[in-house]
Each structure stands twice: as C-alpha cells, then as structure tokens.
Amino acid sequence: MHGKSITIISIGGNTLIRQGERGTIEEQFEHTEKCMASIARMAAGGSSIVITHGNGPIVGNIVIRNEAAKEIIPPMPLYICNADSEGGIGFMIQQSLYNQLNQLNIQRDATTIVTQVVVDEHDTAFSNPTKPIGPFYTKAEAERIQNEKGWVMVEDSRRGYRRVVPSPRPLRIIEADVIRKFALDGVMVIAAGGGGVPVIESEDGGLKGVDAVIDKDLATAVLAHAIGAETFIDLTSIDRVYIHFGEPNQAGLSRLTVSEARRYLAAGEFAPGSMGPKIEAAIEFLEDGGQEVIITMPELLEPTLKGKAGTRITA
Numbered sequence: 001m002h003g004k005s006i007t008i009i010s011i012g013g014n015t016l017i018r019q020g021e022r023g024t025i026e027e028q029f030e031h032t033e034k035c036m037a038s039i040a041r042m043a044a045g046g047s048s049i050v051i052t053h054g055n056g057p058i059v060g061n062i063v064i065r066n067e068a069a070k071e072i073i074p075p076m077p078l079y080i081c082n083a084d085s086e087g088g089i090g091f092m093i094q095q096s097l098y099n100q101l102n103q104l105n106i107q108r109d110a111t112t113i114v115t116q117v118v119v120d121e122h123d124t125a126f127s128n129p130t131k132p133i134g135p136f137y138t139k140a141e142a143e144r145i146q147n148e149k150g151w152v153m154v155e156d157s158r159r160g161y162r163r164v165v166p167s168p169r170p171l172r173i174i175e176a177d178v179i180r181k182f183a184l185d186g187v188m189v190i191a192a193g194g195g196g197v198p199v200i201e202s203e204d205g206g207l208k209g210v211d212a213v214i215d216k217d218l219a220t221a222v223l224a225h226a227i228g229a230e231t232f233i234d235l236t237s238i239d240r241v242y243i244h245f246g247e248p249n250q251a252g253l254s255r256l257t258v259s260e261a262r263r264y265l266a267a268g269e270f271a272p273g274s275m276g277p278k279i280e281a282a283i284e285f286l287e288d289g290g291q292e293v294i295i296t297m298p299e300l301l302e303p304t305l306k307g308k309a310g311t312r313i314t315a
Contacts, residue, residue: 008050008233010217014057016053036093036100038298040103043188050191054195054216055213059085059134060162063081082194094112108188113190118207119170119199132164136161142161145163152165158246173226179223195214195216198211217234230290232290265279291314293314
C-alpha cells in the first residue's frame, strides 16, 4: 500500500439525519450503509481512504439530552459531546463499512480515531458564534428556546432556525501522523469527526478541551494537507454546488476553478453555515497542493467520479 495516493472523503452530518426525519438510530444506520456502499466499492480498488464526517444534528441532540437530564446527571461540556459523537458516528461508519466490504468479499480493516484539533484560544469566533448544530426549529420555537436557554439561534439556508456556537479555525491535527501511517498501510481511517475535538495548547505544550464546534470541512482540509491527500471528496445533502441557491434562477456548476470559486465566495453566493465553508476548504486544500475537490451527494458518488454528476473544483 505504500506509495499510494490518499483520498479523503468528508460526509456531512445532515446526510446521516435527513430533514423531516426523527433521527432514530435505524434511520442513521440506513443512511450510513447506503453511503458506505459506494465507498466500499472505491476501497475494492485498493485506494488509501480517510473518512471524516460532520456531526451537526447529532452533537446537538447529545446537548439536548444533557439539558433534559441536568437535574439527574451533571451535563457534559460541548467538547466532550463532540468526542461522544465522534465515537458513536465512527462506530456506525466502521460497522457499515465492514458489512459492505463483507458483501464484496473484501477484507480491509477500518478504525476510528477520536481526533484532537488545535485552535487559537484568542480566535474571534469565540465572541461571534456562527456554527449551526442540532435540529431545525420554527421561528416561534427558536424565539422560545433563545429566551429560555440563552442560546444564539439563527435562520439556516431557508430551512429553519438552528442553534449556533463558536467555530474557531482549525490549526493543527494532533493525531495526523498516525492517521497517515494507518491509511498508507491500507487501513480505512475515520477521523476528525465533527471537525474533531477542539483543544487549546498551553505554553508548556499541554492540551485542554474548549467549548466550540470546528467546521468539519476546514478541519478536513487541514488534515488532508497534513497527510498528503491528493483528492478531497465532500459528500453533502445536495447534488452539486449552486449559485443563486434557492432562487428562481439557481444554477448548478459542474466544474469550477479556484479563482472562480473565490470570486463566487466573495460575491456572497455560498452561505456561511452551509456551502461557504466547503468552498473555503476546497480553496485551501487546492492552494496547499491538493489536486481535485469533488462535491456531491453520497448516492451520486459513483456517477460523479465518472464525470456525470456533482461539482469538480481544480486549481
């Protein structure tokens, strides 16, 4: 396996819990199995694969459970909720991968690495929360929750209202070296789930968890650079990148260059809480030496790899 190029695949949290669903574990496993089916077929060719994933609705649900049981069990800080979601979602992906590979009579190991991601404790994000987590609410529900809990609630891409929390920029992946070693040895690695567990570094080099949620696409770009990945596949809940999204004149883009992506981003075409970070991550990845970014839905991965769907971004 040594000498193989690494493909990093990022799965959106909203592909595991779809809008309008209750979010039961059975629903989550069903979506994960379908998503892993196409990734398992990629693995059949021997590709070195690292998988990252979002945790938006799921970590929000963990926080809600915390709040509901706070009179019985001390609530855990958000960074522990992040770690919990990494373990739980990683397990679902591992098991689904095992099952899909088993159906193809392929033996490959998969493992989850709970990943620590260094952020700057002075990042301005801590005074300006922007990252949506948890379920969607109506405007009336959002106003009630904001009054009761003091959470910051915002409208998210015309789909409803969600809680937002600080989202500092990822600087360094603590476990990057071991992730790269495993990937090059043929192990399929699930890492940086939900953007990883945000930690700050003290002057003596120690680490401490901090309450925030790191954008998983930006964390994926940092990890991709650290492990030398060549291709970044971003699987999300829409089929491709759009300009004028949600408007009567919306238009899908099958190909983009970095300069075009930067221009559309500067023009405000990509929402900060959804497509914006994906485009930022794509630009960062390509400018750091990556070769190609692909954005599409999990069920369209295979036609996208054949050039028949999705969006491809290149330098």
